[in-house]
Amino acid sequence: KNQVEQSPQSLIILEGKNCTLQCNYTVSPFSNLRWYKQDTGRGPVSLTIMTFSENTKSNGRYTATLDADTKQSSLHITASQLSDSASYICVVRKAAGNKLTFGGGTRVLVKP
Amino acid sequence: DTAVSQTPKYLVTQMGNDKSIKCEQNLGHDTMYWYKQDSKKFLKIMFSYNNKELIINETVPNRFSPKSPDKAHLNLHINSLELGDSAVYFCASSQVGLAGGTDTQYFGPGTRLTVL
16 A cells, blocks of 8 residues: 655654654555645645656755655754644655545654 | 635524635736635645546535536535534645646635534
């Protein structure tokens, strides 16, 4: 069964600190993996997309990594800000049929 | 200008009623989607639609039906609402066909549906 598992479910960090979110998947065959940020009461917004050949990609203070061999991805937030408080959702696209599988998200709360 | 807009933002209604949620995108995209986000925050796709093809998630009850008056609009109509339909519904759009399936979906702000 194609699945996307995210950990932790939630975390609290102090402003200015770094954190790393994990995404493990079993989706196969793999096409790409995307990280979304969803602010409370808003729709998800794409942060990064990674294809099979990419190991790391940055978008400002967000850095995503991908290990297609172990089927793992991480999202690292550097020098967190209060505005980083949100849910972060990992989404994997299957190559055959173009189907998307969503993870359950990690809720991040940044405290001053 | 809002790229993907939905109305209403909040919808409270009684069981058994019929309701519609409207969605409009001004991005010129060829494909639109409806998602349901439950209380556990999982996003599940309900429909994807372009002017050629409607793809329905087989788990969606036939009380739910998408209606597209034109390429920029995909409305969601729900018949005989049930308590379990309470959730946040998101509309999204993308330009399908990019190499490697890398098209980005742009989401609307969501409609919180509460069925009493």
